[in-house]
Amino acid sequence: MEVTFRIKRYNPEMPGRDKPYWQEFTLTDVAEKDRVLELLHRIKWEQDGTLAMRRSCSHGICGSDAVRINGVNALACKLLVRDVGTKIQVEPILGLPVLKDLVVDMEPFFEHYRSIMPYMVNNDPLPADKRERLQSQADKDQITETTNCILCACCTTSCPSFWANGKYVGPAAIVQAHRFIFDTRDQITRERLGELAEPNGVWRCRTIYNCTPACPRGIQVTKAIGEVKLAIRKGATKNIVKVIEIHE
């Protein structure tokens, strides 16, 4: 089968190419089960080596190759031709500065991630038997979904609130915060909720819902954000999980 690509290009070093422009490529011998990433590789390897993109694992776990495919954010390695059809438009994810072709500056995204104190804080002495802290499987299951986040930025860069205001921490950072807020072992719930109640925290989310279908890991992003909002509204009590249960 033949597939036509329309790729948004930009190369700040090349006179004539230093403004964004679209370029078309045609590939033949394409199979339905080929990944979009494989086809981008074929373009780079067979036709135009200057095409710049990020990628690594090629099976949806490293989070390098988030791009906008036919207008929707996705990992290029997780979409197959049978999912997207034979006319494929690829552009960089929105809301972050484009550095070259499909490569964007990820620094603002990781800055937001770092701002939510993305690490567990537990100041209790370690168990006397030098073993693990105990946690029930049910308690662990409360964070199973949000610990699935791979920081690919598909959600954050699909969010119109983030496009409008880059200071908004964005869905990915909130998902990562959720993972600690609802971890029974973490002890700074109040501080975490306090930070996220600030003007550039969760209240910038207008429940537009773009983030959830954008997530390549199947995380219910909007729901996770909602749980954090609710926890803030109910007040940052230590046993935050109970508060959610009562509400439900």
Place this chain on the structure above:
Amino acid sequence: MQTHRHEVVIVGAGGAGLMAALYASRGGADVAVVSKLYPTRSHTGAALGGIGAALGNLEEDSPLWHAYDTVKGGDYLADQDAARVLAYEAVDAVIELEHMGLPYDRTDAGRISQRRFGGHTSNFGEKPVRRACHSADRTGHMILQTLYQQCIKNNVRFFDEYHVIDLLVNEGRCAGVTAVSLATGEMHVFQAKATMFATGGWGRVWRITSNAHSLTGDGAAVVYRRGIPMQDMEFFQFHPTGLYGLGVLLTEGIRGEGGVLINGKGQRFMEKYAPRIKDLASRDVISRSIYLELRDGLGINGKDYVYLDIRPETVNRYLAEAGETRRIDNALVIKALAETLDLCRTYAGVDPLTEPMPIQPTAHYAMGGIPTNIDTEVVLDENWTVFPGLYAAGEVACVSCHGANRLGTNSLVDLVVFGRRGGMVMADYVKQADWVALPKDPTAEIEAEFKRLRTAKGKTRVAQLRQRMQATMMDNVGVFREGKNIATAVNDVQELYHSYRHDLSIDDRGYKFNTDLLEAWELGNLLELAHVTAVSAEARTESRGAHSREDYPNRDDATWMVHTLGLRCNDTPFPDEALKVELNHKKAVDTSLATEDPRFLPKERVY
């Protein structure tokens, strides 16, 4: 050119690099981590099924049994001092990850849950044991995230998307590294008292691989060019269960939960090859068994793959046959193997709950690499001479705790155990060590090589050369090998290297995010490692672990209880002429456990 100065520079930000960074910084050292990827992109994140540690949370277990399984799994080529460290320190390391916040699955008692994995047994091989601690089937992802989180908490300095391209050596000591910034193409010199390589493996040498595109052996090749030998390169693991055609890994945890391998006749063929622990035998054993089935025409519909079946009806039938009381259901599979379901549905259009998964062996893990002692110090020869200031840990290192074949889960153990040791050792070392002066004009040679690549005007594309290398290595230095085939691969690699030097073409002549140029550079690294791998494989005239010679089918302990050291002997790092390597077979395997306990003496390996 910019120059940076940090007491400790760690190259690579996967599990080993981050663990080392954490411990070196906790030890008071000024640490920088330099990686060609954002840390969360590292391939540790792709590890699935679990991390082995004899916690004994669900049944009796002991680190000594773990050490035994490791030594036996490694077909007695593992250095037993390293296997001992691995097994004993695993317990603390796994618990420490929990303290850092790692979300393990839990037992009914709230302890870390454990599952079975290939080659892990109780009481010296008696029966499978639940030793693999897990977070569903994305344990590596959780380890990588947890360690990155801790590094952020400890204010570790990161240089993300800086690709290390040269080792700086002065008067027989390591002075640091040179890196190129992906964003600008500019050279950066990192001066360090202690430099650690934790850059992972080189699965991209082979056509079918579970490894990320980025696993091109950069760290290994960089130090190899500067005179550090490569140890045991002939031992490269082919994981039995790669998704057919793609090589994407399906975790051994599937078999840990009861999954079975089935041939074209519907037979559970591992009963034939490993009567005692069947589908939970070591990876090398299972990969060979699959190849033998395929050779006998027993693939599915005559093709070159077999089935891996986790459908509860199949698994429960075999559990009942074996007299086990345990049963599985869809809910358990969905929970314990979520990642597996997603991979199969996305890429193969197969739902493992209703259909078996098509699998074939896939190039997975380098047992060989940069030789180190158990303190992660790089050693140069059979006398364990330390190269001051240079360290290695994780897959790029050959310590050698895995010997001729690594057990499942032991890669993650290796990362955290030896990453941690390395971090502590380096923190101590930099307190007393002086700075090593940078060599004169430190970037001259590497800049010349990058200029050559950037302006290459030949006719052969990088991708063409890479594909040819991957094909010859897959066909000739794969699961089964034979002298004349390996010789073909050596010749092919030399020819490809010749084209690489004299006929390469490049499209992108720029500096910013020039991934065309970097792929060319990475291909140079792959060719170096393919060469020393094939030459090492040709010389080892026996079959041991992952190195299986059809012309020498038996293990030969009288001759081959030694490591291979491959020392590159070209005069320059970037020669125009053929690649040259000299082999040394004088480095004996450490057998310290066997001296205390005869059960660790080499014997025939049956499962």
